[in-house]
């Protein structure tokens with residue numbers, strides 16, 4: 001009996017020591033990933049972009065010597081972009097003074113920092129290159145990898161990013177010191193075992209030139225540009241399937257290609273109505289996380305909705321993975 005107990009004790013001690021050693025390794029490895037410096041290109045673009053001939057005509061002037069027209073137009077476009085396409089406020093807060101991406105022990109606490117000009121701002125003195133690295137590369141100001149989901153924003157053009165900056169900087173300053181983001185034990189183990197990938201590592205090429213401006217609305221490429229924001233969940237081919245890195249309780253993303261269990265037979269009206277009401281043609285309601293997209297899709301213009309549908313409907317039919 002005594003030998004059996006002793007044996008059991010030894011087994012437990014070995015297991016505990018093994019788990020401790022594994023955790024030590026994982027936390028060290030996660031730390032290595034999060035503190036290594038990511039090499040990116042250094043870009044520059046105007047903030048704001050100068051007024052175009054149409055901007056000047058719309059403002060009823062022939063020149064914009066103090067840049068007022070350019071700034072007003074940039075802010076207007078930026079406001080639309082963050083209302084209809086890019087979900088910055090979901091994590092940085094409705095007033096952009098800070099918000100929550102994830103706060104769940106043992107995963108971690110990923111907080112969206114303060115992007116306003118108030119106390120606690122992380123973007124004070126940011127150049128175009130700093131905004132580019134933060135938003136389109138997932139790289140922090142100090143060169144380290146960040147939890148900012150830049151993989152969803154890498155297709156954004158220089159002008160769109162510049163417009164978003166113009167809009168955010170026009171907002172009232174918020175004084176709020178947001179604590180730095182950190183991963184808990186589970187988050188560290190997932191990072192170390194590559195089941196969780198930092199945004200910067202999901203982006204294959206950190207030196208590839210970005211679009212300067214979005215494609216014109218009349219260009220079929222504009223629809224593809226819009227659909228880039230759907231691909232984080234619906235996949236690069238829009239064929240749907242389980243959402244990578246998503247909440248395990250989420251249903252798989254729907255197949256948006258003209259496949260049998262996809263959007264075969266859908267009309268533009270059905271597509272637009274689904275994205276604007278949250279109810280499918282068969283009367284069923286869309287579930288989370290598609291519901292999180294609704295505030296944005298309801299703010300899309302008719303031109304945007306048409307361009308998006310033209311692209312979606314032109315995709316080859318692909319079976320759901």
Ligand code: HEC
Nearest residue numbers: 086087088091101110111112113134140141146147148181
């Ligand atoms: C899903 C949540 C989420 C969304 C959406 C999001 N962010 Fe972030 N962002 C974060 C988190 C979390 C951090 C802090 C990451 C860290 O410190 O590791 C961050 C950091 C940043 C930073 C600071 C980088 C630095 O140098 O410290 C900027 C700038 C930024 N985000 C801008 C934006 C803009 C602009 C958008 C919209 C186009 C956006 N974010 C959308 C979660 C998000």
Ligand code: HEC
Nearest residue numbers: 229230233251252253254262274285286287288289290293
């Ligand atoms: C955050 C993840 C996510 C994003 C981003 C997203 N979707 Fe979805 N979408 C889903 C999920 C999950 C479903 C399935 C919902 C359900 O089964 O109730 C879905 C369902 C749909 C449906 C219903 C299709 C059907 O057959 O039921 C349409 C249409 C759709 N999405 C279009 C889009 C478009 C267009 C975009 C980009 C503007 C987009 N989605 C962005 C997750 C997402």
